[in-house]
Amino acid sequence: AIVVTDGERILGLGDLGTYGIGIPVGKLALYVALAGVQPEWCLPVIIDVGTAAVVVAGLMAATRVTNRELHKHKFVFYGAGAAATGIAELCVKQMTEEGLSEEEACANIYLMDIDGLITKKRSNNLQDRHLKFAKDMPDTKSLLEVIKTVKPDGIIGASTVGGSFSEEIITEMARINQRPIIFALSNPTSKAECTAEDAYRITNGSVLFASGSPFENVEMDGRIFKPGQGNNAYIFPGVALGAILFKAKHIPDKAFLLAARVGNYLFKHNLATLHPEPEDKEMFIRQQIYSVEYDELINKTYSWPTKDMKHGFPVPVMERSSMDEE
Numbered sequence: 001a002i003v004v005t006d007g008e009r010i011l012g013l014g015d016l017g018t019y020g021i022g023i024p025v026g027k028l029a030l031y032v033a034l035a036g037v038q039p040e041w042c043l044p045v046i047i048d049v050g051t052a053a054v055v056v057a058g059l060m061a062a063t064r065v066t067n068r069e070l071h072k073h074k075f076v077f078y079g080a081g082a083a084a085t086g087i088a089e090l091c092v093k094q095m096t097e098e099g100l101s102e103e104e105a106c107a108n109i110y111l112m113d114i115d116g117l118i119t120k121k122r123s124n125n126l127q128d129r130h131l132k133f134a135k136d137m138p139d140t141k142s143l144l145e146v147i148k149t150v151k152p153d154g155i156i157g158a159s160t161v162g163g164s165f166s167e168e169i170i171t172e173m174a175r176i177n178q179r180p181i182i183f184a185l186s187n188p189t190s191k192a193e194c195t196a197e198d199a200y201r202i203t204n205g206s207v208l209f210a211s212g213s214p215f216e217n218v219e220m221d222g223r224i225f226k227p228g229q230g231n232n233a234y235i236f237p238g239v240a241l242g243a244i245l246f247k248a249k250h251i252p253d254k255a256f257l258l259a260a261r262v263g264n265y266l267f268k269h270n271l272a273t274l275h276p277e278p279e280d281k282e283m284f285i286r287q288q289i290y291s292v293e294y295d296e297l298i299n300k301t302y303s304w305p306t307k308d309m310k311h312g313f314p315v316p317v318m319e320r321s322s323m324d325e326e
Contacts, residue, residue: 154181
């Protein structure tokens with residue numbers, strides 16, 4: 001597992017150059033701690049992937065509460081950098097999986113950057129990946145105005161502008177939605193678009209909230225609300241482990257939609273080079289993951305593989321003198 005970064009966009013901290021090496025090191029530490037990847041398989045090199053997958057997973061979890069599929073929701077992204085755009089693009093992929101065309105899926109996604117809503121009037125100054133999200137709407141820098149016009153089911157913050165989801169904005173989201181979706185994903189905590197306490201208090205507990213930074217549980221009116229954390233640590237170690245064990249040649253975006261079934265997906269689409277294909281992939285993975293426990297000092301008794309016996313290989317007869325005779 002090789003994790004690479006050019007240090008140009010480190011979380012919400014900007015261009016750190018070689019000082020960004022801590023991110024690959026930290027990611028690989030999570031590979032070992034959370035996925036059981038062997039430490040000797042890991043190499044940090046001075047791309048952060050997985051944020052989009054875990055956020056889309058969070059949105060799909062929210063659809064279980066709203067009782068509507070993802071493609072029947074509209075989302076406003078406050079922030080249009082690499083993280084936000086990656087999430088938006090994976091949302092589009094999921095919506096197309098549910099039956100929409102790419103154009104129809106993009107129509108459900110609204111992006112706002114430092115200059116305001118991404119509209120067709122700004123096409124000449126937009127990055128190529130933003131063009132498909134450009135809307136035929138008046139230019140505005142007001143998130144509240146966009147919310148009142150679009151009436152989104154959810155707002156997703158990746159702006160690194162702390163407190164940008166004001167009380168008025170959260171109140172409006174609660175007014176137009178029975179269960180508003182509010183994801184304040186910016187790191188560190190000081191740059192989160194709103195706090196968990198504000199989100200739950202202003203919406204009277206109706207919000208479906210997730211954040212990029214950890215927040216304490218919120219107690220209100222005798223109820224305890226546990227904020228969700230949209231951290232890519234929940235997704236990328238597992239995807240990486242699957243890719244390593246099954247020797248994937250390439251990891252397409254769709255693999256992040258199928259993270260829990262990554263092994264089956266890689267073999268089905270001829271992306272795995274491991275041979276032969278393990279019959280029980282879960283057991284194969286469990287046997288490969290790193291264990292922090294010390295090995296036993298006493299030699300284990302060797303048993304001839306049952307699978308070999310099934311294939312007709314004779315079990316060799318081994319004569320060994322007992323320790324007592326020695």
